[in-house]
Amino acid sequence: MPPRRGDCEPGVAQTVSHDTPEQLAEAARRELEALRRRDKPLTPRDRRAIPLQDMPSQPADVRRANMAEVALGYSPEQTQVESLRCLQCKTAPCVDGCPVRIDIPGFLKAAADGDFKAAIAIIKRNSLLPAVCGRVCPQESQCQENCTLGKVLKDPAKAVSIGRVERFVADLERDGGHARPPEVKPETGRKVAVIGTGPASITVAADVRREGHHVVMFEAFHKPGGVMIYGIPEFRLPKKIVQAEIDALTAMGVEIHTNFLIGRTRKLQDLLEKDGFDAVFIGTGAGLPKFMEIEGENLVGVFSANEYLTRANLMKAYDKGRADTPIYASRKVAVLGGGNVAMDAARTALRLGAAEVHLVYRRTQAEMPARVEEVAHAGEEGVQFHLLQNAKRIIGDDYGCVKGMACVRYELGEPDASGRRRPVEIKGSEFMMEVDTVIVAIGNESNPLIQRTTQGLKVTPWGTVIVDETGKTSIERVFAGGDIVLGAATVILAMGEGRRAAASINDLLKA
Amino acid sequence: MNKILVKRQLSDAVFLMKVSAPLIASERLPGQFIILQLDNDFGERIPLTIADADPAEGSITIIFQTVGKTTRALALKLAGDHIASILGPLGHPTHIEKFGTVVCVGGGIGVAPLHPIAKGMRDAGNRVIAIIGARTRSLVILEDELRAIADELIVVTDDGSYGRRGLVTEPLKELCGRDPKPDLAVAIGPPIMMKACSEATRPFGVHTMVSLNTIMVDGTGMCGGCRVTVGGKTKFVCVDGPEFDGHRVDFDNMMQRLKSYKRQEEEAHHRCRLDAEIASRESPKP
């Protein structure tokens, strides 16, 4: 396929390095030594001059053939040097950008001093999942977007790499075996049911259990962890990190029932009325894939990203020969969408052996909701971006298998309600893309099962559960949070919602 | 972990198992199914209809034919062994009410899920006529059980080794031609048989319900792998079904989708047979 107008290779993010981890660590060691030799305290001007620390990563041509994590993590010296870049400004705008208001200057100061234990302790006051959030948070549109250093240097990509420091101190604690499950107060005899095991539910379970209440989690899948286990791939978030969080819950005495679908195996109302639970938290996520509703979408070779990623991650289909779950053998793949889910699907397809992966997105790169780093990584690995284009029809062969996709081109028109310029189809611009697989990653809605099987549970027209400012639903003693309330959002927002609901549940049970 | 309480071989490749699953046993209704997995790390998740349940005993009954890797491995398990994961009951239960005369058609292993539906229909006061079909005599299952329920039972085999020779569609057409014609047909079996049954009843305007068994992953509406086209619209079998109006199902598309991984599976099976052969050659039999 020759490149056309609108096709583009995304620019490599400035912060992705091609130096080896050893080279980066060595440079940081020297930098740190030089900084230490100075006799005067660092001025803001000095801090500004400290070079941004690149993230050591697997080279693109190597990693596109394996499932291992792409980013390898800072060295201790890199962590210190990067933390020294923080200007420690009094206003701390970064904290306003953080959905759970972590004391960012506080933990960066501790990390800059090399007191990594203090740093992680500060983070953990507000966040339960730092190793996860350090990896998957959209920092560039949260804390780092507000960073004064980025503003001073007139480049948001040069903000302090807050997430990378967070990741380092969290990993160090876990890998060093220093992570201790939180203290649990004496048993209260109260019982709380938590539906789902994603980040919202994990947070509720931990916070409620801490107060001495008995917590039972119910998960539909055979493994706990929610999207962090079935959706986000190993190369971005290793499963063992999520598992460590789950293990911490079990160590606290949280009970986890897998293969348990609330609404079918047991109704929500039964938990309250028959099973003796004093409160229920609904954290069932946004697990209903949207399709394009175009011709040919049910052909063989068309998948929702949920299906494709679940096969690859949870069911381990990449481990051919060992895994019983098959995954489609693709040569040319089109992925529709521009979010994290689309990037994950595209990069997974490459790793599973596709010769070409084409990402088709209706708007431009600036509007892509995916994390900047994921877009850059995808580009480096060879995913081809087709911007301002969209699928119109999927075409099948005599066996009902995908053989191509008709697309149209768009141009940007007037801004819509969200302030983004609305893409408008260019008349007569239709063209064909020769592909054998189409992965639809245009978003998720909430799974309606609980809403349909629970009388009196109020939902929005989009099917998300309605809660008040305490996280309570329209039913007494029933709370909700995370994607089931927000629509497909983020891990950190889910965690924040979990925190709020847990506080309300703890209040309720105190009475 | 669910314990296998009873295992019985019903025919060459068909097995019955009673499995401990107290909550599913008390919640399930006819027409619902489970998702089963033999190994939580590398096993695949497969849907199986719940053939029967005993809430008092806390058990469910599944009847399966060895067709793929998981069903073959399941058939090797014995009473007392455990199944790693069972999720259910899934899907909508069958809509059961007094319709009048209901023809229940079961093909091959499809007789298993048909049985509780036929029972439900009878209990609701319907006149139940059952047609069960199989390739050959040894593959006919649950004949006695259905005879006990149905007002009329017709058995057909492809090769004529038992009952009438032919396909289930022939007696079905005859029944549709009777006056008064049946009020409802329920057809469960291989896709091609359900398609043929739906075509057979269409000219007579006899409403026909089919129960679809597509490829599934989660069984909870999360992946869309189970989707089918019904009346031009996309439906998820695991949450919108498994039962649909047979006259509106796009069976051709469904059958193509069922074959999505055929080639890969055949290769895997071939590999695994080769391994077994090599292993048997390497370790001489005592």
Ligand SMILES: Cc1cc2nc3c(=O)[nH]c(=O)nc-3n(C[C@H](O)[C@H](O)[C@H](O)COP(=O)(O)OP(=O)(O)OC[C@H]3O[C@@H](n4cnc5c(N)ncnc54)[C@H](O)[C@@H]3O)c2cc1C
């Ligand atoms: C591929 C992918 C990539 C993503 N990448 C990022 C990223 O980089 N950064 C980021 O911040 N966010 C990302 N997200 C979004 C993020 O993962 C979610 O916002 C977050 O996981 C939501 O958490 P949750 O606790 O609300 O629910 P989920 O994580 O969705 O967990 C819900 C759980 O509930 C279970 N469940 C559902 N219904 C029932 C029921 N009836 N009974 C029992 N259990 C049930 C589900 O099986 C699931 O395990 C990504 C999402 C996807 C799909």
Ligand code: FES
């Ligand atoms: S099996 Fe995944 S949606 Fe039906």
